[in-house]
Amino acid sequence: xxxxxxGSLLSRAFLLIVVLITASLAASLILFRxxxxxxxxRQMAQLVVSxxxxxxxxxxxxxxxxxxxxxSELAEAEGLRLHISEMDELLDxxxxxxxxxxxxxxxxxxxxxxxxxxxxxxxxxxxxxVSFYIGHEEFWVALPRERIEHPVSQVLLMWGxxxxxxxxxxxxxxxxxxxxxxxxxxxxxKKVGQGEMPHPLPEQGVSEVVDVSRAFNQMSADLAANERExxxxxxxxxxxxxxxxxxxxxxxxxxxxxxxxxxLISDVxxxxxxxxxxxxxxxxxxxxxxxxxxxxxxxxxxxxxFRATAVSVDLQLKTVAAVAVRPLLLRRALVNxxxxxxxxxxGEITVQLEGGDGKVFLSxxxxxxxxxxxxxxxxxxxxxxxxxxxxxxxxxxxxxxIVARAARLHHGEFQLEECAGGGLVARLILPL
Numbered sequence: 001x002x003x004x005x006x007g008s009l010l011s012r013a014f015l016l017i018v019v020l021i022t023a024s025l026a027a028s029l030i031l032f033r034x035x036x037x038x039x040x041x042r043q044m045a046q047l048v049v050s051x052x053x054x055x056x057x058x059x060x061x062x063x064x065x066x067x068x069x070x071x072s073e074l075a076e077a078e079g080l081r082l083h084i085s086e087m088d089e090l091l092d093x094x095x096x097x098x099x100x101x102x103x104x105x106x107x108x109x110x111x112x113x114x115x116x117x118x119x120x121x122x123x124x125x126x127x128x129x130v131s132f133y134i135g136h137e138e139f140w141v142a143l144p145r146e147r148i149e150h151p152v153s154q155v156l157l158m159w160g161x162x163x164x165x166x167x168x169x170x171x172x173x174x175x176x177x178x179x180x181x182x183x184x185x186x187x188x189x190k191k192v193g194q195g196e197m198p199h200p201l202p203e204q205g206v207s208e209v210v211d212v213s214r215a216f217n218q219m220s221a222d223l224a225a226n227e228r229e230x231x232x233x234x235x236x237x238x239x240x241x242x243x244x245x246x247x248x249x250x251x252x253x254x255x256x257x258x259x260x261x262x263x264l265i266s267d268v269x270x271x272x273x274x275x276x277x278x279x280x281x282x283x284x285x286x287x288x289x290x291x292x293x294x295x296x297x298x299x300x301x302x303x304x305x306f307r308a309t310a311v312s313v314d315l316q317l318k319t320v321a322a323v324a325v326r327p328l329l330l331r332r333a334l335v336n337x338x339x340x341x342x343x344x345x346x347g348e349i350t351v352q353l354e355g356g357d358g359k360v361f362l363s364x365x366x367x368x369x370x371x372x373x374x375x376x377x378x379x380x381x382x383x384x385x386x387x388x389x390x391x392x393x394x395x396x397x398x399x400x401x402i403v404a405r406a407a408r409l410h411h412g413e414f415q416l417e418e419c420a421g422g423g424l425v426a427r428l429i430l431p432l
Contacts, residue, residue, distance in 0.1 A: 013175035021167045041100050045107035048143065052112060052132045055082060055141050059134060083122075085131065085138035092121035094128075181209045185216060197224050241275055288326040295320050295360055295430075298327065299353050302334045306342070306349075314348075320355040323432050325410060333406035336399040337364040337426050344368040345423065359412075360430045367423040376416040380404040403428065 059082070094101050109116050112132060119129040119140075127142035181201075188198040197220060201213040245268060252264035296317045303315055341349045345366025352363040371379060382401040400414075403426070407414035412430040419425045 013178055014172055017171035017175060018168060021164075021171060025164065041103040041107060044100070044104045045111070048104070048108050048128070048130055049111045051080065051143055052130055052141060055080065056132055056134060056139075059139075081125075081127070081142040083140045083142075085140055090121075090123050091117075091119040091129070094118050094120045177205070181205055181213065185212065188216065188220070192220060192223065241271075245271055245275070288329055290324040291327050292322050293325050293327050293330075294322050295325075295353055295362065298325075298330065299334065299351060299362065302331055302338070303351050306338050314350045316350060316352040318354045320353060320360055321432060323360055323430060325430065326406075329406050329409065333403040333428060334362070334364075336402050337428070340399050340426070341366040341368075341424075355432070358432050360432060362428040362430070364426045365419050365423060367419070367421070370418055370422070370424040371416060373418070379416070380414065400426075 094105070096102065105118050108118075108130070112130075115131075115133070117129075117131040120126065122129045122140060122142070125142065126145065128145055129140050129142050131138050131140050133139070184201055188201055191198040200217045200220070203210050203213045203217070205213075249265065249268045252261055252268060255261040255264065296319070299317065300315065338349065338351075341364050345368040348367045350363075350365040352361075352365065354361050380400050380403075382398055400416075404414045407428055407430075410430050412428065415425075415427045415429065417425045417427065
């Protein structure tokens with residue numbers, strides 16, 4: 001499943017667009033941060049310099065008896081705290097990994113002097129601490145960190161996430177618009193390969209997709225027309241052969257030579273069987289109506305007609321619910337399976353009928369030489385015969401093709417597998 005996902009055009013196109021969108025957003029953020037950094041640090045430095053200068057001016061201009069009240073007012077109104085530097089004070093530096101703070105400190109030192117110190121925490125109190133001198137005495141002024149640091153707005157973050165999700169959703173629909181027509185084309189081509197005639201593809205979208213869909217629809221229509229024409233020609237030729245074949249049969253009956261008569265009659269019977277298969281294959285079975293049928297009764301009736309042969313037919317039937325089928329087509333399919341089993345099955349045939357998982361399983365098992373695994377799909381095609389496995393057995397090569405058509409028209413499956421004890425299992429699976 002993982003390989004299918006990563007190998008599909010939809011997933012690859014979607015992932016490519018996602019990577020491009022993510023890279024574009026990341027590049028935009030980097031450029032925005034770079035463009036914003038200089039004005040932002042300048043603003044921060046100007047704020048710090050202004051606070052320090054105003055604080056120094058306020059301290060110098062205030063009368064000694066009013067300095068305590070001034071410091072209290074600055075702390076309450078502006079959030080500024082002023083302290084005299086002490087020898088044993090504990091200082092924690094500002095984060096060195098912050099490029100903005102480092103740039104801000106450089107600008108402040110250029111304005112206030114190189115002896116200006118900074119701290120992120122003083123005596124356990126967290127703030128932006130900046131030192132300055134009044135005469136030879138050093139003071140610390142504490143600025144609230146929120147005045148300097150501007151966290152990302154939650155509204156901005158939320159809208160950024162919304163924009164990203166919309167971009168990803170748009171990327172998915174763009175990728176789907178590209179991949180869906182190709183997927184429909186692949187499914188339709190698969191149906192054509194299985195001998196089905198798919199519904200015409202919608203001729204809409206970009207011009208290239210329209211051209212491909214139109215060409216595929218034309219090809220499907222041509223194949224369907226060729227198939228109908230071949231069926232008509234095959235049926236006509238087969239029907240016309242019946243009359244001269246009847247005359248040959250009559251002449252053979254009148255032959256005086258016993259061996260010649262038996263040989264001619266055998267040849268005529270084989271030719272008549274081949275012509276019968278031609279006619280069966282040429283029929284347009286789609287026209288037969290679906291009828292609710294008991295599979296057990298149908299299988300029993302067909303199997304009973306083979307009781308007269310020298311082959312042992314073992315019926316293993318389980319109770320199966322009635323299913324809507326084309327009875328004549330299903331009979332022809334079962335007759336062909338039994339004919340093949342009689343020709344190549346080694347004299348023992350088992351017919352098994354069972355149901356489960358919403359399906360009906362009809363299996364015909366024999367004890368013959370079987371069919372090599374690499375050839376089991378090819379023998380389902382018309383006029384394919386395995387000459388090396390048939391010896392002197394004659395046939396038209398249409399028996400299994402008729403069974404495959406029956407499975408396809410019933411929306412089922414036709415499987416050929418190796419039997420556990422040797423031989424072949426031909427299994428017809430029909431949906432309930």
